[in-house]
Amino acid sequence: MQLVVARVGRAHGIKGEVTVEVRTDEPELRLAPGAVLATDPAAAGPLTIETGRVHSGRLLLRFEGVRDRNGAEALRNTLLIAEIDPEQLPEEEDEYYxxxxxxxxxxxxxxxxxxxxxxxxxxxxxxxxxxxxxxxxxxxxxxxxxxxxxxxxxxxxxxxxxxxxxxxxxAEIASAGDDASARDDASAGDES
CATH class of the missing domain: 2.30.30.240 (PRC-barrel domain)
Incomplete structure (x- = not known):
């Protein structure tokens, strides 16, 4: 089973790093160095994560073979997709994939x-x-x-x-509003 785990954002710096919008509760597992991810569009990948770090609250990744800002910028908006076992469950009892x-x-x-x-x-x-x-x-x-x-x-x-x-x-809210409006109109007629 495939799971979208992140979306590539803009390039960061000049050495091929990118920001990513994380879409998984387990980034330390799914977005760790060495992870191989499929991509959408497929022409961009698969991509292997070389390094990862947090900078100013954002996750930055560098992929193998991407060495400059132009290469990083070419990946912008690419979805990163991990292959997971559908039978695999999260470690915590009240957590779900x-x-x-x-x-x-x-x-x-x-x-x-x-x-x-x-x-x-x-x-x-x-x-x-x-x-x-x-x-x-x-x-x-x-x-x-x-x-x-x-x-x-x-x-x-x-x-x-x-x-x-x-x-x-x-519809229920509108109906309730119509009923209230009708009552208001009726009471306004009583005042004359």
Whole structure:
């Protein structure tokens, strides 16, 4: 199974280093020196990581054979893809790989269908489930224990306890607003 672990950013300096946008919870494993990564577009790779270091909070990588700024800049926006064993599990009990979560059904605690996870967005403050709803719209669910109360890989579902407003249907909100507006109009008519 293939997993996108990073996206190459701009060149850093003149010796072939690049910044990378990390898309894995295990950069020390997936982006370590010696790792061989497939690429998208495929013409750029495969690439072997020669060195890696953190500079000003950003991960910098240098790939074998890339020795100057021009070579590094040519890799900009390339996706780095690691081959992983689909049976491999994270070391911590409450951790999951993205591929384990993609396509899980999302339901509320009372069993109400919310949708299906189509993407995991890794933000600096927290991760988000991007959930495709049955009507084709998307909902963003913060992947925090207060909201995502259970991940059941055997049943292929994520159970959530959403706070008010997180997944409420826009139609329900609009309908409630129309009802309130109708009440306001009716009470305004009583005043005359």
């Amino acid at each position: 993205d591929h384990q979560l993609i396509d899980l059904d999302v339901v509320t605690e009372d069993g109400t269908e919310v949708g299906r996870i189509t993407e995991i967005s890794h933000l600096p403050s927290q991760d988000l489930f991007i959930v495709e709803r049955p009507d084709g719209t998307e909902a963003m669910i913060p992947f925090v224990s207060e909201i995502v109360v259970e991940i059941d890989l055997e049943e292929q579902r994520a159970v959530i306890a959403p706070p008010p407003g997180l997944i409420d249907d826009r």
